[in-house]
Amino acid sequence: MRNFREFWRLYTRRASAVIGVMMLGFIVILAIIGPILVPGDPWDTVGTAFIWPGQSLATPLGTDPLGRDILRGVLVGARVSLTIGLAAAATALTIGILFGAIAGYFRGWMEDVLMRITDVFQTIPNFLFAFALVAMFGASLVNVILAIGLVTWPPIARLVRAEFLSLREREYVQSCIVLGMSRSAIIFRQILPNALPPIIVMSSIMVAGAILTEAGLSFLGLGDPNLMSWGTMIGIGRPAIRTAWYIAAIPGVLILLTVLALNLVGEGLNDALNPRLKAQQ
Numbered sequence: 001m002r003n004f005r006e007f008w009r010l011y012t013r014r015a016s017a018v019i020g021v022m023m024l025g026f027i028v029i030l031a032i033i034g035p036i037l038v039p040g041d042p043w044d045t046v047g048t049a050f051i052w053p054g055q056s057l058a059t060p061l062g063t064d065p066l067g068r069d070i071l072r073g074v075l076v077g078a079r080v081s082l083t084i085g086l087a088a089a090a091t092a093l094t095i096g097i098l099f100g101a102i103a104g105y106f107r108g109w110m111e112d113v114l115m116r117i118t119d120v121f122q123t124i125p126n127f128l129f130a131f132a133l134v135a136m137f138g139a140s141l142v143n144v145i146l147a148i149g150l151v152t153w154p155p156i157a158r159l160v161r162a163e164f165l166s167l168r169e170r171e172y173v174q175s176c177i178v179l180g181m182s183r184s185a186i187i188f189r190q191i192l193p194n195a196l197p198p199i200i201v202m203s204s205i206m207v208a209g210a211i212l213t214e215a216g217l218s219f220l221g222l223g224d225p226n227l228m229s230w231g232t233m234i235g236i237g238r239p240a241i242r243t244a245w246y247i248a249a250i251p252g253v254l255i256l257l258t259v260l261a262l263n264l265v266g267e268g269l270n271d272a273l274n275p276r277l278k279a280q281q
Contacts, residue, residue, distance in 0.1 A: 010272040017268025023261035027254070031082050034075030042073040042228040050244050064236050064247050073228050074251055080229040081211050081255070084145055088210035089203055091149025096156025097199070101187050103157070104164025115161070122154040130213055134222045141224045144217060148210045159202060163195035197273035204266035208259040215255055230255050 012018050040046075045067040046059060053062045053070075061070040099118060103111040121129075133147035167173060168191065176186050211230075217223055218231025219238070230251035237247030 007272050011268045014268050014271055016264045017271065020261045020264025020268060023257060024265055027078060027258050027261065028082065030075060031078035034078060035072075038069070038072045038075055040069070040072055042068060042076045044068065046072075050240070052244075053246055053250075061250055062244075062246055064233070065240055065244070070233070070247065070250055073233050074230065074254055076228050077230045077233055077251060078254065080227050081214060081231070081258070084141070084148070084214045084229070085207040085211040087145045088148035088152070088214070089206040091145060092153040092206055092210075093156055093199070093203060095149065096153040097160050097192070099153070099157040100160025100162075101164055101192060104161040105168055105183070105187055105191070107165075111161070114157075118154045118157050121151070124151070126151040127213060127216060130217060131220070131222065134217055139217075139222045139224055141227060144214060144222075144224060147217075148213050152206060152209060152213075156199065156202060156206070159198055160195060163198065164191055167191045167194055201266055201269045201273060204262050204269060208262035208266075211255065211258060211262075 011021075046069045047056065047063050047067050049063060049065050049067045051059055051063040051067075053060065055062065059069050059071065061074065064070060064073070099114050103114040129151045130147040133150065134143055137143045137147075164187075173186060173190060176190055181190075214223065214229060215231030215234065218229050219235040221235060223229055223232050223235075233251040234248045234255075237244065237249075237251075241248055
């Protein structure tokens with residue numbers, strides 16, 4: 001409890017970080033309870049097309065070109081976009097942590113091989129690589145998540161490797177080696193927990209990046225055709241951008257606010273978890 005109070009004190013030093021966590025919390029709550037408050041299939045037609053926001057109490061945010069409720073769409077889309085962002089970030093973290101931990105701990109030829117693989121992935125433009133993977137294997141939820149995860153893991157791998165190279169020389173790690181502790185136990189029970197602070201900070205940024213990438217893929221028609229996401233809604237509103245700009249603007253603003261909130265949360269986490277900043281307090 002004392003550690004949490006200290007963490008929260010450092011986190012709340014930055015007012016923008018508090019605003020960010022409040023914004024993100026509100027969006028998460030909408031994603032959880034929104035579809036319950038406004039039940040129904042977001043693909044169903046509920047009225048005439050191009051009803052502007054505020055014109056009808058039944059559809060307060062208006063309707064799209066096929067008469068579908070935009071409010072229902074953005075609430076369901078929040079759940080889909082956040083789920084994809086979190087799952088894709090988790091995929092990237094898993095790959096990046098494994099590559100970085102093995103390279104940083106074992107070093108030598110294993111480090112050279114893993115880092116050269118990382119270099120290859122890092123030289124390919126992320127969005128184009130994800131676009132090609134989804135186009136090749138199909139636009140399903142799982143494929144979108146895996147594609148985003150596969151193109152965003154290299155920065156995590158480099159960060160984890162750097163942390164492991166530093167922590168591996170600490171006395172407590174050398175003591176574990178002398179005592180005969182297994183390598184897996186040293187990596188995952190001793191070193192990795194101490195390398196988590198910068199990984200946690202980067203994770204929030206990765207979720208934001210995954211949401212943006214998914215929105216871009218869905219905008220281009222490479223999202224799961226059975227799921228309504230914010231990017232899908234922007235793509236639906238693209239043909240009518242001049243006459244009914246609200247169709248694309250509403251989910252676009254929600255993406256902007258979500259990414260902004262995640263970046264502000266990341267800044268707050270950096271303040272609270274960065275040991276150099278802690279030493280200055």
